[in-house]
Amino acid sequence: MDFRRLTYFVAVAEELHFGRAANRLGIAQPPLSRQIAQLESDLGVQLFDRSRSQVRLTQAGETLLLRGGDILAQVERAEREVRCIGEGAAxxxxxxxxxxxxxxxxxxxxxxxxxxxxxxxxxxxxxxxxxxxxxxxxxxxxxxxxxxxxxxxxxxxxxxxxEPLTLAVPENSELAAQDRLPLAELKRETFVLYPRRPRPSFADHILEICKKEGFIPAKEVLAQDFQTAISLVSVGVGISLVPRSVSLSPRHGVVYRAYEGYNPGTxxxxxxxxxxxxxxxxxxxxxxxxxxxxxxxxxx
Known part of the structure; x- marks a missing residue:
């Protein structure tokens, strides 16, 4: 079915007047009448009962108005949605x-x-x-x-x-009570690093920082992600260098401290x-x- 003819039909069906429908569509009345006649021919049905004084819908016309109105509304919605998506608004x-x-x-x-x-x-x-x-x-x-x-x-x-890096240390450790924490003096501590794999990774970034401070951690514990690393710190397994933003979300058993030494950030x-x-x-x-x-x- 031709969508243009369907649009013409809906206009006539709603106005029940060819002249008003033509004005609404912005076309002349004779071409509109020809398009409606062609639509009726294509469908093999009469859509309107026409008389000199009145235009009425047949039962077939009433059904087409019901279904056709839904079809045109769906097409209009589809056009709006596609346009919004194309513009990035949806x-x-x-x-x-x-x-x-x-x-x-x-x-x-x-x-x-x-x-x-x-x-x-x-x-x-x-x-x-x-x-x-x-x-x-x-x-x-x-x-x-x-x-x-x-x-x-x-x-x-x-x-x-x-952002800079900060130290995560167990809340009940001696480190938590110290105001001054030079990174080079923490070489005997266990460093909790993440992720375990793949490498190279953030863990290697931390190890390079330690090397800049002149040491390799005495012991390393590798966790798969930072949540696991912080959990290990909270139970006293070791300390960890983390982005400062992590310290904005308090974690039971963990305190965050700035440290002295090389801090290239992340x-x-x-x-x-x-x-x-x-x-x-x-x-x-x-x-x-x-x-x-x-x-x-x-x-x-």
């Missing part, structure tokens, strides 16, 4: 991140993006760096927040947020595929870059 964006990123400014960025694009569905998931890289390349996610940065010829990377990076030109992804990157400049200006 649709779906898949965001993945390393666990520690959820303790920093990332939640604020997510809220800001939601405020600007409330009808865009956000699919959020936590992954380690290796999973992030694999998911990006396989197009299973749209953007990733990694720590440290992930590199590949297929991936673009933007620094998002840099950066959360925003990563996406080189060929990802999707409007949702580009809108998100624009908001993320603006947000990153704002928090940098605020000194966070």
């Amino acid at each position: 649709g779906r964006l898949r965001i993945a991140f390393v666990g520690t990123a959820s303790y920093g400014v990332l939640p604020e960025l997510i809220r800001e993006f939601r405020g600007r694009y409330p009808d865009v569905e956000l699919a959020l998931s936590a992954m380690n760096n290796a999973e992030l890289k694999t998911a990006l390349i396989a197009r299973h996610i749209d953007v990733a927040f990694a720590r440290p940065a992930i590199f590949d010829d297929e991936i673009r990377v933007f620094p998002f947020h840099e 950066t959360v990076s925003l990563a996406l595929r080189q060929d990802n030109q999707g409007v949702h992804t580009q809108n998100f990157v624009t908001v993320a870059k603006s947000f990153a400049r704002k928090i940098q200006k605020e000194g966070r």
Whole structure:
């Protein structure tokens, strides 16, 4: 069925007057009458009872008005939805991140993006760096927040947020009571590092910091993720170097202390595929870059 003829039919059926329907459609009456006649011929039914004084719908016409109105409304809704998705105002964006990123400014960025694009569905998931890289390349996610940065010829990377490192120590340890904690003097402590795999990883970043301070930890305990690492610290297994943002969420059995010594900090990076030109992804990157400049200006 021709959608244009269906539109013409609905107009006549609602007006029950060819002249008014023609004015409503912005066309002349004779072409409208020919289109309705052609529609009746195509369907093999009479849609209108016509007289000099009145136009009425037949039973077939009443059924077509009911169904045809629904069809046109669905087409209009589909056009609106497709247009909104094409403009980035609706649709779906898949965001993945390393666990520690959820303790920093990332939640604020997510809220800001939601405020600007409330009808865009956000699919959020936590992954380690290796999973992030694999998911990006396989197009299973749209953007990733990694720590440290992930590199590949297929991936673009933007620094998002840099922050210093801080020490996580058991609450009941002697270290928790000390005001001054030179990192070089902690060489006999057990360092809880994460992730266990894959390597190189954030664990290797911490080991490089220790080397800069002139030592290798006397003992290392490897955890698969930072939540496990903090849990091990809370039960007295050892100490851990973590992003400062982790300290913003108190954990029973753990206290956080600044330390003296080499502190290059750690950066959360925003990563996406080189060929990802999707409007949702580009809108998100624009908001993320603006947000990153704002928090940098605020000194966070």
